[in-house]
Each structure stands twice: as structure tokens, then as C-alpha cells.
Amino acid sequence: MNKKHLKMAGIAFAAWYIISTPKGAANLVHNALSGLGSAAESFSQFMSAIPN
Numbered sequence: 001m002n003k004k005h006l007k008m009a010g011i012a013f014a015a016w017y018i019i020s021t022p023k024g025a026a027n028l029v030h031n032a033l034s035g036l037g038s039a040a041e042s043f044s045q046f047m048s049a050i051p052n
Contacts, residue, residue, distance in 0.1 A: 018025045
């Protein structure tokens with residue numbers, strides 16, 4: 001299987017997941033964005049703690 005087929009399969013799976021369970025998909029996106037926000041905050045604290 002080449003990259004094009006894998007990409008198409010991924011898009012098809014994402015579309016199926018969103019259509020079949022929209023609340024679950026929204027929850028997944030919310031959790032992912034919360035995790036990214038927490039990671040960014042932690043990185044910011046780490047950078048602030050490094051002495052000049």
C-alpha cells in the first residue's frame with residue numbers, strides 16, 4: 001500500500017467516525033486541544049525557569 005492509499009483510508013475512517021459518533025469526535029478534538037494547551041503551558045514554564 002502506498003502513501004496515497006493510506007491517506008485516503010485515514011480520511012475515510014475520520015469521516016466515518018465523525019458521521020457515526022459526532023459527540024465522541026467532538027470530545028476527542030476537545031481532549032486533544034486541551035492536551036496541546038497543557039503541553040504549551042508546561043513548555044512555557046520550562047523556558048521561563050531556564051536561567052539567563
